[in-house]
Amino acid sequence: MAQLKYYYDLMSQPSRAVYIFLKANKIPFQDKPVALRKGEHFSEDFKKLNPMSKVPFVDDNGFILTESVAILKYLCSKYKVKDHWYPQSDVKKVARVDEYLNWQHTNTRLNAALVFQHLLILPKMTGKGVNENQLNKFKKGVKETVSSLDRYYLNGKPYLCGDDISIADILGACELMQLRAVHEEHLYTENPTVLAWMGRVREKLNPEFDSAHKFIERTRDVYPHIKANL
Template structure:
């Protein structure tokens, strides 16, 4: 008997949010399996039996375990035959454009946005130490370069990252940038008219699922506002 697709995720995780939004946007039925990373639930023996990498997101499709958000999005696109604009299947050039972004983002936008967030909030909290401003500035420099390439190479004169319609690349990109909102650094992209307009287009296309998936991000921002002075001084 076929079971519902099981989705393991934590909406504090950018890739988890991206897959969650994609599932919702395409009305793909799934059994939600939230994992509280802050509680270390991904390190339990029960979790490791399913995913030895101790990461989210991952899916269990009737016994077929698949990790890594990019692989999951490609799998879901093909299995559920979603509209071509999400991940083109019939046009190899359009597909390759999406793949190009998916491969690029790991060590560029994803790395720099995630590490900016972590060094401003998570690492100081976990280690009970003030923010390491040198590391923050280092990743902000990398982030500035990534944003430049998003504007001048991926977007150029088109509406979305890989063409004139939204794709999985846009979901992943937007979810990464929203991590900056959690630490009040959204000006890093909102100050760029091209990126700001793109972000607004992506959000509009993905509502109401975008805001639903980012409720925890909005709450984290409120927490950060209250603790910012302590994080920058002494916890």
């Protein structure tokens, strides 16, 4: 049987989530790193595999699957991982996970990603300063997201969707960790509930969690001026 091929860049939040899941569950895969910063995802060879020109994606013996949520669900089903990751045996538990997975696209993912982009990616691409109005809009969005994580999703539970970790927790934590690269982690660390949850997720997933986030810590060290200029 051909081994699963995984195409990713660890600077991408969803890429890290799938990478950590694969490692944590000891699912064998062929490493296929893609350097987004070099534009490798726009090459003709890449587009032949994935016309979307995005990561992550998997190639499972010719079956190409994009989108991190779809990939994680597929891996849960194919490799029959422990039920807590995506508890399909319980209709209500799996509905809770799906609830977060659908909500996160325009909340955790959108807001944290755009804070990162407005502080680092867009200024580098355009040569212009930070658009403070847009940045403040998305920082406010992160704060509202963190409040929802605290009051609705966690709400006295150790993990977003219940008593054990799920794919929702990996995705959520990876999105918030992106804020560390631009010195904006205070947007979630100031909330004790969310900070404690992040700690539990990290502890549960280490050493894979820290290993996958080395690029984030490196970026943080390379761009200390981002914090100084705010």
